[in-house]
Amino acid sequence: MNLNATLIAQTIVFFVLAWFTMKLVWPPIMKALDERASKIADGLAAAEKGKQNLASAESRAGDIDREARARAQEVIAAAEKRAAAIVEEAKLAAKTEGDRIIAGARSEVQQEATQLRDALRHQVAALAVAGAEKILRREVDTKVHESMLSELAREL
């Protein structure tokens, strides 16, 4: 046990080292630790906020989605209705047109038939007159019986 001036020197060294640490080591490290702690707290708060934002955005997106679906449904229904109407209209137009064409054709046929009948009547009348002429060569005067012959032709 040789106690000597080393003891006193060691005490002084102890205080110098402790003072140095207090002044130059402890504060920067503590500052860094505190700053990191506050950064982490901020980060956690931001994450929490982000989560809330996400939830609200999701619900908003859901609303928009539902609205869009409803609207699409509406549009589809309207389009279907319109298509049905167009088809109906077209059907009607076609039927009218068809009826018109049929009616036209029918009247044309009728006309033709009338013309043919008239022509045939005249020919039959002429044939009858020619036949009668041959039979009655002499006795019949065409001029006298003109009115009788035309009446006959009309009756055929």
Added chain:
Amino acid sequence: MAAEGHAPTASEYVVHHLHHLAAGKQHGLFDITNVHYDTLFFSILTGLIVILFLRSVAKKATSGVPGRLQAAVEFLVEMVDGQAKSIIHGDRSFIAPMALTVFCWVVLMNAIDLLPVDWIPTLGHALGFEYTRPLPTADLNGTLGIAIGVLMLMIYYNFKIKGVGGFIHELFCAPFGSNPILWIPNFALNLIEFISKTVSLGMRLFGNMYAGELIFFLIALLGGSATAFGFIGHILAGSVWAIFHILIVLLQAFIFMMLTLVYLGQAHEGH
């Protein structure tokens, strides 16, 4: 070394290794004219390494993602600060950094013990120093010096927290009571308490490190016997003791720091 011409005997070897590089001859228990250069050199060297290392980390400390070194130092700082916070109820702006210094410094001083016992004395011898004892904590001057520093802090904080009157009142009226007959016993007991705290703080560390150092000497002597048994024994015992000593190095430093905090914590609390 110790004697010319022949190898040192076992006791000469140990005595040589326990000899300090002193300024002069020691007279009595306390000799103010004498000083141990080796203890001072190695404690200041380790102290400088500790504070410059801590300072270099602290200077680059970032609040962002810390590197491994910074994370390690932060771990230490938070450990010490946590202990200080739980023990000291009051201003810790000096005590907590002081505890960190004490812990790191004592760890590094103790860790010198893990170097092979002949390296530094041999190096010292080569540089012309007859004796070199590198382990500052195996010198009572080294440990008791720090303990006296802690005693001064205890007295300082007692005055600071309780005031001059409060502290003197406590010295004479606690723990037995304020009856004037009890003033002298109270004061004597408080005096003994302060002395015993300081002595036990310094002696505990000194005793552990001194004993550990001595065992390393004995293990080295085993190898020095230059026999196969000695060689293997040296390797085995040296490895086992060194590994165990890692625990002692850290544990004693931790105990030293904790007791420092506890003593200063007591200075913050009235009886």
